[in-house]
Amino acid sequence: MSERDQSAAGREEVWLETYRPRTLADVVGQESITERLEQYVARDDLPHMLFAGPAGTGKTSSAIATARELYGEDWEDHFLELNASDERGIDVVRDRVKSFARTSFGGANYRIIFLDEADALTSDAQSALRRTMEQFSNNVRFILSCNYSSQIIDPIQSRCAVFRFSPLSDDAVEGQVRQIADLEGIELTDEGVDALVYVADGDMRAAINGLQAAAVTGGVVDEEAVFEITSTARPEDIEEMVVRALDGDFTAARSQLDRLLTEEGIAGGDVIDQLHRSVWEFDLEDEAAVRLLDRIGEADYRITRGANERIQLEALLASVALDR
Numbered sequence: 001m002s003e004r005d006q007s008a009a010g011r012e013e014v015w016l017e018t019y020r021p022r023t024l025a026d027v028v029g030q031e032s033i034t035e036r037l038e039q040y041v042a043r044d045d046l047p048h049m050l051f052a053g054p055a056g057t058g059k060t061s062s063a064i065a066t067a068r069e070l071y072g073e074d075w076e077d078h079f080l081e082l083n084a085s086d087e088r089g090i091d092v093v094r095d096r097v098k099s100f101a102r103t104s105f106g107g108a109n110y111r112i113i114f115l116d117e118a119d120a121l122t123s124d125a126q127s128a129l130r131r132t133m134e135q136f137s138n139n140v141r142f143i144l145s146c147n148y149s150s151q152i153i154d155p156i157q158s159r160c161a162v163f164r165f166s167p168l169s170d171d172a173v174e175g176q177v178r179q180i181a182d183l184e185g186i187e188l189t190d191e192g193v194d195a196l197v198y199v200a201d202g203d204m205r206a207a208i209n210g211l212q213a214a215a216v217t218g219g220v221v222d223e224e225a226v227f228e229i230t231s232t233a234r235p236e237d238i239e240e241m242v243v244r245a246l247d248g249d250f251t252a253a254r255s256q257l258d259r260l261l262t263e264e265g266i267a268g269g270d271v272i273d274q275l276h277r278s279v280w281e282f283d284l285e286d287e288a289a290v291r292l293l294d295r296i297g298e299a300d301y302r303i304t305r306g307a308n309e310r311i312q313l314e315a316l317l318a319s320v321a322l323d324r
Contacts, residue, residue, distance in 0.1 A: 006319060015212045016205060021178055027058045028204075029172035033163050037062060041069045044109065046141045050157060052149035056203030062163075063114045066143070078111045084120045092260040094128055099135040103251060110139050118144040119151035129279025133159055133277075167202025177207050186211070187220045195226035198235065203276060206230075217288045231264050236305045238274050239282050241317070246288055257313055268309025272300050295319050305323045 001288055012030070021027045024034040024041070038047050051059040067079040080100045097113055115121075121129065130153070133142055144160065149227035177196050192214070200207035214225040227234055237260060243277040260266045275296050279289050297315040305307055 002113035015180060016027075017186075017206065018178075019183075021061045021065050022056075022068060024062065024069060027062055027065060028176055030058050030062065033038035033058075033165065034062065034305070037066055041066060044250075046070070046110070046112070048137075048142045048160045049144070050149060050152065050162045051143065051145045051165060052147070052152075053164065054147060054167055055200065056200070056205030056207075057165040057168055058117060058204065059165055060159065061131070062165075063145065067112050067114075070112075074107065078108050079114065080111070081114045081116065083116045084118050084125075094132075094191070097132055098136075101132065101140045106263050110141050112141050112143060112310055113285065114145070115147070116145045117147070119146035120147050124291055126156060127292040130155045130159070168200075168204055169183070169202075170197045173197050173200050173202070173204060176204060177211055180208065180211060181215075181221070183216065186215045187249045189220060189222040191223035192221045192226055195239075196234075199226060199230045199232050224303045230272070231265055231267070233260050233264060233274055234305075235266075235278055235281070238278050242275065242278075242282060242292065242320070243245065245317040246292075247321040248321050253317045253321065254314055257310075257317060261310060261313075268313055270301060271313060272296060272303065276300075285297045291323055293318060 016131045024038050041283050051062065053059060063081075064075075064079070067075040071078045082096060099114075100111070100113060118126075118129075119156075129142075132138075133156070142155070142160075143150065149157065149162065149164075174193055174197055177193055178188065180186075188211075188294075195211050196207050199210050210226055210230045211221065213229045214221045217225070219225070223234075226232075237256065241253050241256040241260070244256065245251075256269070260271060261268065268310040276293070279292055281297070282289070284292070302312050
């Protein structure tokens with residue numbers, strides 16, 4: 001098969017799974033965590049664990065890599081993965097988890113149950129999970145994954161070793177993106193890499209998905225392709241809109257906002273997120289930056305409560321323009 005055919009075949013696969021780390025050493029950007037996990041694996045003595053942190057930072061990959069290193073080729077026989085956001089009820093804990101925990105097995109001292117998005121479990125389900133963790137602690141280890149550890153009840157947190165995953169550094173994301181592009185034979189420009197890093201904002205999953213989506217056409221993956229396929233506004237467009245509002249030119253700022261929402265198809269919530277990310281990159285005076293952050297927080301709250309996105313964004317720009 002030619003390199004071109006291999007590249008085309010690769011694009012039919014989901015790169016997130018194709019390039020998912022197979023060992024803990026392959027997990028990038030979380031070195032302190034993977035070192036601790038490797039020590040547990042070396043002693044073959046895992047505690048219950050709680051992985052907390054933003055999406056796309058390596059929580060699921062670390063759990064699977066841990067199982068692979070513990071059990072080798074038979075890891076799937078000793079590893080149960082459940083997604084709590086799909087199955088939130090107490091029956092999941094009582095039925096599937098207990099059934100797996102009770103099943104006889106050989107060749108290992110214990111099995112692993114990985115419960116993804118555990119913060120979506122109801123309080124009753126978490127209480128049932130706590131009792132299950134106690135009941136089957138001799139032959140089952142639980143790995144719970146969540147975005148917000150504050151949503152996990154204290155009795156569970158106290159039974160777990162807590163690992164806090166931080167957003168990945170720009171260098172970690174860039175290195176992985178370039179490696180995948182080389183393996184897939186994709187022409188990726190430096191500007192395209194910078195755009196993928198910006199879009200990802202520490203989320204490796206977003207970076208890899210963006211790369212694969214931009215590479216589908218078979219052309220060069222550059223800045224324009226990345227921003228278009230990911231429906232992300234260019235940082236300079238966001239800055240131009242804010243600067244015009246700060247200069248008191250509401251009409252021009254509103255026109256720029258309208259272009260982003262209508263022509264570019266950017267969601268209002270995404271505009272808010274990009275505004276928040278970029279405030280300290282606009283080279284604003286501290287007073288102007290604080291004022292803008294205050295308006296962003298108010299608009300975000302109202303949008304999450306069901307208010308109209310366009311009206312709230314226009315009100316944000318109008319408020320900033322008037323404050324001048």
